[in-house]
Amino acid sequence: MKLAEALQERADLSKKIDQLRYRLSNNTTVQEGEQPAENPEELLSELNTSISRLEYLVAHINLTNCTIKADGKTLTEIIAEKDCLTKKHSILKEVVGSASNISNRATRSEIKIIRTVDVKAIQSQADEVAKRIRLLDNQLQQTNWTADLLE
Numbered sequence: 001m002k003l004a005e006a007l008q009e010r011a012d013l014s015k016k017i018d019q020l021r022y023r024l025s026n027n028t029t030v031q032e033g034e035q036p037a038e039n040p041e042e043l044l045s046e047l048n049t050s051i052s053r054l055e056y057l058v059a060h061i062n063l064t065n066c067t068i069k070a071d072g073k074t075l076t077e078i079i080a081e082k083d084c085l086t087k088k089h090s091i092l093k094e095v096v097g098s099a100s101n102i103s104n105r106a107t108r109s110e111i112k113i114i115r116t117v118d119v120k121a122i123q124s125q126a127d128e129v130a131k132r133i134r135l136l137d138n139q140l141q142q143t144n145w146t147a148d149l150l151e
Contacts, residue, residue: 096122
């Protein structure tokens, strides 16, 4: 199984487990003399099977991410870099938005608001960070489809 396939299955299992939680919640009580729409015991069994499979996948995805390398870095290192750059990009975009939102004065007696940062320079930094994120994402996707999940 390729790493990308395991990642897709993990995402599907997470959704399925959330749906099972909802379905279980809806079938735990009924009016006396009535039957639940679904058998809670069967739902619990399906939940246990799904959680066991999810646990297996998460452990092996993590093992694979810590072992497989792309351009001299493990996938875990690349993911960490991408996550941090995504956070930085978000903050830079927020700074640009805040600094760009200066209102004009209606009269000369109003307090003048000025920028304390170079919006153009920060926007340029944000664009470079976004480009690096895209490149890392491409590298991860390519590796995910070529690397086998470690058993």
